Amino acid sequence: MSAMRVTQADLVPLARGAAVLGGGGGGDPHIGRLLAERALAQHGEVDVVPVESVPADACVLPIAMMGAPTVMVEKIPSVDQIATALETLARYLGRTPTHVACMEAGGVNSTVPFVAAARLGLPLIDGDAMGRAFPELQMVLPTLGGIQATPMSIVDEKGNKGVLDTIDNHWAERLARSATIDMGCATIVSLYAMTGAQVRDNFVPGTLSLCLDLGRTIERARAEHHDPVRAVADRLGGRVLHTGKVLDVARRTATGFARGEAIVEGLGDQKGSRMVLHFQNEHLLAELDGQLLVTSPDLIVVLDTDTGEPVTTEALRYGHRVSVVSAPCDERWHSPAGIELVGPRYFGYEVDPVRFDGSTSAA
Amino acid sequence: MRIGIDVGGTNTDAVLVDGTTVLAGAKAATTQDVTSGIVTALDSLQAQRPFDPAGVGAVMIGTTHFVNALIEARRLAPTAALRLGLPATSSLPPMVDWPSRLVDAIAGRAYLAHGGHEFDGRHITELDEDELRRHAGDMIAHGVRTVAISSVFSPVNAEFELRAAEILTEELGPDVAISLSHEIGRIGLLERENATIINAALRELATTIVDGLADSVAGHGIAAPLYLSQNDGTLMDVDYARRYPVSTFASGPTNSMRGAAILSGFQTCAVVDVGGTTSDVGVLTNGFPREATTEVTVAGIRTNFRMPDVLSIGIGGGSLVRATAGGVTVGPDSVGYRLTELARVFGGDTLTATDVAVASGRADIGDRSRVADLDPAFVAAALERIGADVADAVERMRTSSEPLPVVAVGGGSILLPDELPGCGTVHRPEHFAVANAIGAAIAQVGGVVDRIYSIAPGARDTVVDEARQEAVDRAVAAGADPSTVAVADFDEVPIPYLPGNATRIRCKAVGDLRMEQQ
Numbered sequence: 001m002s003a004m005r006v007t008q009a010d011l012v013p014l015a016r017g018a019a020v021l022g023g024g025g026g027g028d029p030h031i032g033r034l035l036a037e038r039a040l041a042q043h044g045e046v047d048v049v050p051v052e053s054v055p056a057d058a059c060v061l062p063i064a065m066m067g068a069p070t071v072m073v074e075k076i077p078s079v080d081q082i083a084t085a086l087e088t089l090a091r092y093l094g095r096t097p098t099h100v101a102c103m104e105a106g107g108v109n110s111t112v113p114f115v116a117a118a119r120l121g122l123p124l125i126d127g128d129a130m131g132r133a134f135p136e137l138q139m140v141l142p143t144l145g146g147i148q149a150t151p152m153s154i155v156d157e158k159g160n161k162g163v164l165d166t167i168d169n170h171w172a173e174r175l176a177r178s179a180t181i182d183m184g185c186a187t188i189v190s191l192y193a194m195t196g197a198q199v200r201d202n203f204v205p206g207t208l209s210l211c212l213d214l215g216r217t218i219e220r221a222r223a224e225h226h227d228p229v230r231a232v233a234d235r236l237g238g239r240v241l242h243t244g245k246v247l248d249v250a251r252r253t254a255t256g257f258a259r260g261e262a263i264v265e266g267l268g269d270q271k272g273s274r275m276v277l278h279f280q281n282e283h284l285l286a287e288l289d290g291q292l293l294v295t296s297p298d299l300i301v302v303l304d305t306d307t308g309e310p311v312t313t314e315a316l317r318y319g320h321r322v323s324v325v326s327a328p329c330d331e332r333w334h335s336p337a338g339i340e341l342v343g344p345r346y347f348g349y350e351v352d353p354v355r356f357d358g359s360t361s362a363a
Numbered sequence: 364m365r366i367g368i369d370v371g372g373t374n375t376d377a378v379l380v381d382g383t384t385v386l387a388g389a390k391a392a393t394t395q396d397v398t399s400g401i402v403t404a405l406d407s408l409q410a411q412r413p414f415d416p417a418g419v420g421a422v423m424i425g426t427t428h429f430v431n432a433l434i435e436a437r438r439l440a441p442t443a444a445l446r447l448g449l450p451a452t453s454s455l456p457p458m459v460d461w462p463s464r465l466v467d468a469i470a471g472r473a474y475l476a477h478g479g480h481e482f483d484g485r486h487i488t489e490l491d492e493d494e495l496r497r498h499a500g501d502m503i504a505h506g507v508r509t510v511a512i513s514s515v516f517s518p519v520n521a522e523f524e525l526r527a528a529e530i531l532t533e534e535l536g537p538d539v540a541i542s543l544s545h546e547i548g549r550i551g552l553l554e555r556e557n558a559t560i561i562n563a564a565l566r567e568l569a570t571t572i573v574d575g576l577a578d579s580v581a582g583h584g585i586a587a588p589l590y591l592s593q594n595d596g597t598l599m600d601v602d603y604a605r606r607y608p609v610s611t612f613a614s615g616p617t618n619s620m621r622g623a624a625i626l627s628g629f630q631t632c633a634v635v636d637v638g639g640t641t642s643d644v645g646v647l648t649n650g651f652p653r654e655a656t657t658e659v660t661v662a663g664i665r666t667n668f669r670m671p672d673v674l675s676i677g678i679g680g681g682s683l684v685r686a687t688a689g690g691v692t693v694g695p696d697s698v699g700y701r702l703t704e705l706a707r708v709f710g711g712d713t714l715t716a717t718d719v720a721v722a723s724g725r726a727d728i729g730d731r732s733r734v735a736d737l738d739p740a741f742v743a744a745a746l747e748r749i750g751a752d753v754a755d756a757v758e759r760m761r762t763s764s765e766p767l768p769v770v771a772v773g774g775g776s777i778l779l780p781d782e783l784p785g786c787g788t789v790h791r792p793e794h795f796a797v798a799n800a801i802g803a804a805i806a807q808v809g810g811v812v813d814r815i816y817s818i819a820p821g822a823r824d825t826v827v828d829e830a831r832q833e834a835v836d837r838a839v840a841a842g843a844d845p846s847t848v849a850v851a852d853f854d855e856v857p858i859p860y861l862p863g864n865a866t867r868i869r870c871k872a873v874g875d876l877r878m879e880q881q
Contacts, residue, residue, distance in 0.1 A: 031455075034553075038454050068865075070815075071482050074552045075515050078454040157451035158487060184481040245759070314856070321759055 013215025026107015027069025106133030228308025238327025367804025447478030618802030810837025
């Protein structure tokens with residue numbers, strides 16, 4: 001893999017691919033894309049470098065938006081707010097950052113690091129800490145690798161800045177969440193400061209170029225009248241589980257997070273069978289006619305059947321024709337510690353994890 | 364009696380209705396000034412069925428004039444967009460995602476100022492009145508004649524938009540029109556702001572057109588109040604229309620669907636409008652079109668108007684019919700408006716869907732002998748293809764497994780079979796050619812609430828009741844008869860990643876227009 005230069009024109013397919021990896025969550029990347037376009041227009045294009053090219057002693061600062069994407073579409077973060085988060089952490093650490101990194105390739109957090117990288121003139125690492133989207137900040141591979149989330153910076157658009165130094169990554173999530181709510185529910189955080197060597201050991205490599213490639217794959221399939229859903233499944237090494245029409249979406253708010261179920265009634269070959277998707281922010285379980293087909297941490301992606309456009313859990317609605325794709329996540333998520341962190345039981349479902357292909361073997 | 368008028372891009376239709384009974388319908392060519400086309404249509408109505416102008420209780424007009432003005436970028440006023448939210452939002456200033464052609468057409472000027480709210484109603488920063496007065500000075504210097512004001516989370520709290528409007532009116536004088544985003548759109552700053560700027564740019568044109576409409580109706584001795592149709596199928600009075608021209612943008616398809624429903628007697632149904640090039644499928648629930656939940660792009664600008672959810676497929680009277688190795692195909696390409704010269708039955712040599720319908724005996728137009736040579740099996744296969752594709756579109760728009768009646772309107776509806784596979788009987792009402800004007804004539808009055816609520820434990824019922832009551836109050840304020848107002852639509856969605864059971868509630872109440880006794 002070699003470095004690539006990401007231009008404004010690349011951001012549309014990249015954001016679309018990021019919504020695929022979002023697995024129904026992670027927020028609509030539209031605002032993030034507009035911000036990144038703006039930052040690239042003002043500050044120049046961004047060099048995206050492969051994980052293996054990062055020097056072992058590099059000072060890597062990952063960055064992400066924390067809070068509610070629904071708030072972000074109203075109270076839009078600024079380019080400076082994003083850059084400030086990174087600068088605040090660098091100042092606290094007393095280090096000069098050499099690289100920007102992405103925490104979460106799924107959803108809006110795929111584009112936020114481009115804003116920081118363009119504004120600060122730093123290269124961005126082609127990879128992320130999850131390979132998908134998850135709702136809490138300790139849910140990253142570096143947690144499994146023993147990397148501390150803190151010291152972390154947290155910055156709002158008003159100019160408030162904070163630094164947290166916590167005893168573990170769950171505490172980082174808890175305190176940062178409280179601060180985020182008081183700060184107005186759309187903060188920018190920089191956390192999991194790492195060396196280049198740590199990034200190589202703890203990142204999912206190549207996920208930003210995967211986003212770009214997924215977006216282009218969907219566009220190409222549409223243009224050539226191929227099945228975009230199949231194209232996405234093939235690109236992810238996954239399978240198409242179901243095609244049908246959303247018959248019912250039930251949402252309720254439990255323990256602060258939106259929990260919901262969507263029923264997808266089969267069409268065509270799948271007529272007569274019925275899929276139930278259990279989602280909170282992301283899709284977490286998929287059952288077909290009562291049989292559990294796949295669970296978190298593997299990826300469950302809902303796509304518009306005709307266009308291949310990824311559908312977020314918020315946008316799921318009655319009558320929507322959708323296809324459901326399952327795909328493998330990074331293998332490290334299937335370790336016992338990984339399952340404890342992001343497996344179905346963590347989200348309150350009393351079932352054992354099932355992989356994208358229906359197998360149940362542990363790592 | 365009421366009069367419904369639809370001013371489309373090509374035709375101006377008028378109907379005289381009593382209750383839901385159509386007494387007369389007329390068509391005239393739409394004119395550049397709009398008004399003379401209406402005058403012609405009203406004359407024709409009077410000629411068909413003489414009526415006493417004093418007996419008309421209300422006149423309802425649906426028009427695509429304003430959306431066309433935006434698309435053609437003509438007669439738009441020099442506009443300023445003022446956003447309250449600093450220091451938030453500064454990286455994406457107003458009109459950042461607009462085509463530059465349209466920014467130029469409205470001589471658009473963007474201003475950022477302090478203010479705005481958090482999702483829970485706290486202030487981001489306080490309003491800076493001196494800053495607003497400085498911006499006003501710059502607007503005067505640049506000849507701005509209309510202003511759009513948006514404030515972060517104004518759907519949660521509109522106080523800053525209202526105060527900023529007062530200040531700008533003091534500085535700019537009463538002749539500068541001001542449009543406020545919380546009255547126009549929902550959550551989603553850029554989309555709501557875009558709709559507000561479009562509205563602002565159309566305000567001068569709206570005054571001219573609405574005055575013209577009023578004059579042309581008054582010219583016929585009709586003293587009844589005048590209303591315009593909105594995107595969601597409800598009515599607004601002329602004062603409101605002068606202030607919110609953007610609310611008319613999608614009234615065309617809405618009126619067509621509602622007219623079809625009234626003519627057929629179904630309150631909940633699928634409406635298939637078959638034209639020359641496409642078939643448009645929409646769904647009515649309790650008499651109102653289901654709204655699109657995604658952003659709608661108008662003239663290249665992303666907005667979040669309340670637009671009906673319409674699925675268009677490439678099958679119409681002019682669709683090309685071909686035999687291929689994979690079977691018979693119909694559309695999506697079409698001869699369009701040249702049907703009457705290119706289709707076989709009209710003397711041309713292009714095989715269209717209309718030719719196939721004539722060959723099968725479903726329709727009898729043009730010269731039937733020119734399609735007598737078609738293989739009956741081929742004709743049957745083509746019609747089956749049309750039926751299957753339209754049935755598929757209806758199926759896609761369906762939201763429940765309940766049976767959904769299908770109503771067909773439009774000149775191309777002769778293509779449809781009497782039974783659609785999986786959908787049952789196709790209902791074909793009379794007067795379908797003037798369904799738009801009928802839809803305008805029977806429109807009701809509504810009020811909408813769309814807001815994020817932070818629901819305390821145990822307080823859900825109270826919050827829901829408040830939202831419903833506010834929607835009802837808004838409907839009554841808009842002119843609905845209180846005794847007829849009911850909640851027509853209610854939607855409650857918990858918002859992901861937000862604490863405190865933040866829930867977005869959307870509620871619409873509608874009622875019959877309060878009619879003055881004539």
